[in-house]
Amino acid sequence: MSEPTRDKIIKVRVSAEEHETLKWRCPKARLAEWMREQCLNPDGDWVRQTKKAEPADPALLRQLAGIGNNLNQIARKVNTGDWAGLDRVAVVAALAAVERELSELRATHR
Structure with a gap:
């Protein structure tokens, strides 16, 4: 052969x-x-390895859901188009708060 x-x-x-x-x-x-x-x-002994996702911490998921809700409220306000000077400040402050929360989560769950 x-x-x-x-x-x-x-x-x-x-x-x-x-x-x-x-x-x-x-x-x-x-x-x-x-x-x-x-x-x-x-x-x-060949076995195709598939990496399974690790289960997520329920506390982390709750915090992420809260952050998502905050972002939705911000987006709703932005999409109304009714902008006053104080609204802009409030939106920027809310976005900064979301950024801080995400930074804290990243530091906690590394």
């Missing part, structure tokens, strides 16, 4: 250190042959 024609090329960039490590681990004269054997091994 003849070897299949290998006409597809996969380019993999590695650092000089990674290349040396691969060559060191490779027991064969040809690195590509060994890599094919390692990656296409039918007897290997």
Whole structure:
């Protein structure tokens, strides 16, 4: 039985250190042959890994919902088009408060 024609090329960039490590681990004269054997091994224990989202903290979700409600109220006010000088100040202050809340949440949940 003849070897299949290998006409597809996969380019993999590695650092000089990674290349040396691969060559060191490779027991064969040809690195590509060994890599094919390692990656296409039918007897290997291959399971496609899917990363599941971590459950979100309910307290965090409540705070985010509150911030979303604040943003909706701000957007509603902005979309009315009835702008007085004090309204502009109130909207900017509300946006600044939302920004502060988000910064606090980011710091807490890192």
